[in-house]
Amino acid sequence: xxxxxFAVVRRALEAMARSPYLALTAVTTIFAAALLTGLxxxxxxxxxRLLSAWAGEVRLSVYLAPGADLEQARQAVAxxxxxxxxxxxxxxxxxxxxxxxxxxxxxxxxxxxxxxxxDAVEVAAPGIALPEARALAARLRAVPGAxxxxxxxxxxxxxxxxxxxxxxxxxxxxxxxxxxxxxxxxNTLRLAVYARxxxxxxxxLVGATDAFVGAPFALEGLLQGAVGGGLAALAxxxxxxxxxxRLAAALPPQLPLGRADLLPGALLGALVAGGAAVGLLASGxxxxxxxxxx
Amino acid sequence: MIQLFHVSKExxxxxxxxxxxxxxxxxxxFVFLTGPSGAGKxxxxxxxxxxxxxTAGQLxxxxxxxxxxxxxxxxxxxxxxxxxxxxxxxxxxxxxxxxVALPLEVRARxxxxxxxxxxxxxxxxxxxxxxxxxxxSLSGGEQQRIAVARALAADPALLLxxxxxxxxxxxxTQEVMELLLAANARGTTVLIATHDRSLLARHKRRxxxxxRGRVVSDGAGRPxxxx
Numbered sequence: 001x002x003x004x005x006f007a008v009v010r011r012a013l014e015a016m017a018r019s020p021y022l023a024l025t026a027v028t029t030i031f032a033a034a035l036l037t038g039l040x041x042x043x044x045x046x047x048x049r050l051l052s053a054w055a056g057e058v059r060l061s062v063y064l065a066p067g068a069d070l071e072q073a074r075q076a077v078a079x080x081x082x083x084x085x086x087x088x089x090x091x092x093x094x095x096x097x098x099x100x101x102x103x104x105x106x107x108x109x110x111x112x113x114x115x116x117x118x119d120a121v122e123v124a125a126p127g128i129a130l131p132e133a134r135a136l137a138a139r140l141r142a143v144p145g146a147x148x149x150x151x152x153x154x155x156x157x158x159x160x161x162x163x164x165x166x167x168x169x170x171x172x173x174x175x176x177x178x179x180x181x182x183x184x185x186x187n188t189l190r191l192a193v194y195a196r197x198x199x200x201x202x203x204x205l206v207g208a209t210d211a212f213v214g215a216p217f218a219l220e221g222l223l224q225g226a227v228g229g230g231l232a233a234l235a236x237x238x239x240x241x242x243x244x245x246r247l248a249a250a251l252p253p254q255l256p257l258g259r260a261d262l263l264p265g266a267l268l269g270a271l272v273a274g275g276a277a278v279g280l281l282a283s284g285x286x287x288x289x290x291x292x293x294x
Numbered sequence: 295m296i297q298l299f300h301v302s303k304e305x306x307x308x309x310x311x312x313x314x315x316x317x318x319x320x321x322x323x324f325v326f327l328t329g330p331s332g333a334g335k336x337x338x339x340x341x342x343x344x345x346x347x348x349t350a351g352q353l354x355x356x357x358x359x360x361x362x363x364x365x366x367x368x369x370x371x372x373x374x375x376x377x378x379x380x381x382x383x384x385x386x387x388x389x390x391x392x393x394v395a396l397p398l399e400v401r402a403r404x405x406x407x408x409x410x411x412x413x414x415x416x417x418x419x420x421x422x423x424x425x426x427x428x429x430x431s432l433s434g435g436e437q438q439r440i441a442v443a444r445a446l447a448a449d450p451a452l453l454l455x456x457x458x459x460x461x462x463x464x465x466x467t468q469e470v471m472e473l474l475l476a477a478n479a480r481g482t483t484v485l486i487a488t489h490d491r492s493l494l495a496r497h498k499r500r501x502x503x504x505x506r507g508r509v510v511s512d513g514a515g516r517p518x519x520x521x
Contacts, residue, residue, distance in 0.1 A: 207373035208400040
């Protein structure tokens with residue numbers, strides 16, 4: 001005589017209908033906890049996306065020795081960095097760019113001749129990681145006439161360090177938040193189970209197995225968790241829809257933060273699945289102490 | 295059916311609830327367990343339905359030593375026992391019908407069979423018209439009869455009743471007793487804990503008298519043919 005799934009579902013739904021306040025409290029707690037966790041995870045995801053976008057500004061420059069053939073060097077660079085945008089920058093153009101960058105201070109360059117800066121070949125390397133940038137720079141040193149290769153070493157290294165620390169800190173905070181959430185939800189569901197301790201006792205006295213008693217509670221926890229997590233996912237989507245125009249206005253156009261950057265499908269799915277898992281786990285833990293009684 | 299060999303039950307810091315009790319209840323018997331409050335009647339019932347374990351001695355139930363029954367086996371032992379509790383232990387937020395159906399739901403009986411059996415039981419206790427009511431809306435006597443119906447729902451081999459007529463008027467007491475006697479007539483072994491002397495006088499059955507956790511007499515009122 002095993003459990004009848006339909007009967008378990010019916011008993012779980014009946015229990016929630018009998019105690020709507022308790023069910024609502026559990027769903028609200030999980031919703032609040034999932035929303036908080038989701039907001040934090042979305043910030044973390046957006047932060048990582050912005051850092052990646054900033055890393056996308058990286059350009060590698062191959063400075064040529066005086067007298068080197070710029071076009072030949074450009075072809076060599078293009079061959080060594082296939083698929084990347086390669087641009088030959090003659091000395092005069094480099095000086096003009098520098099002057100433009102200096103703006104009003106461009107007069108400081110007035111004493112310099114047109115070949116004050118070396119010819120260079122530039123490689124756009126959006127989103128390149130530090131080890132990859134190092135490897136590419138090493139290959140580019142073999143370009144005929146190359147005097148120096150610069151890939152913004154210091155900037156990239158600082159950025160990489162910041163990214164990895166931010167990722168670690170974010171994950172640690174996320175784990176702490178998830179643990180705190182689990183404790184909070186567990187306590188709420190424990191109250192719900194405690195409120196029904198007489199029912200558990202009576203069912204056991206008439207011969208119910210732990211599985212018979214526990215299955216509807218577990219299903220309730222699972223459903224309440226999934227509903228709480230699902231509502232949090234919907235709330236985050238709504239929040240994003242409401243705030244997206246302001247966010248777009250606040251960020252430079254080359255750094256767009258789309259819905260998928262802040263709230264990727266995996267995160268939304270994890271909120272629902274995580275809510276369900278926390279609900280199930282918290283219900284199970286809360287039940288254990290009652291089921292252990294004779 | 296029930297065999298106790300030198301059974302004792304002690305709770306820390308208290309005098310023994312049961313002390314060296316030896317007792318045998320045979321299949322089909324109807325036994326009154328009597329004695330003053332604190333004599334050990336309820337403790338003995340608790341040991342029999344596995345809510346507690348003896349601290350000494352052996353208790354055999356259906357030929358099985360309850361001290362060796364694992365927690366996972368307890369529900370299956372209890373499925374052979376119907377219990378009427380002094381405080382009824384009805385679920386206040388379930389209808390009368392759902393309360394009576396509980397032992398059958400626990401046994402995963404088909405819905406149709408449960409409905410049929412519940413109707414039959416409620417008819418037998420005269421409460422068919424109360425099937426959809428909630429227990430708190432019923433009188434004490436009606437609740438007691440629902441508790442009896444629930445205890446009998448799965449045709450248990452053994453029926454334990456702790457003060458089943460406590461707080462009932464004589465008419466209701468007689469109704470409940472008739473239900474228990476009818477179950478006994480159908481073959482269920484019945485063990486009733488009571489301190490109601492009028493019950494013992496009215497129903498000449500075996501009486502086991504407990505005082506301070508000890509059996510002080512056994513057999514008064516027991517029909518000759520059962521001795």
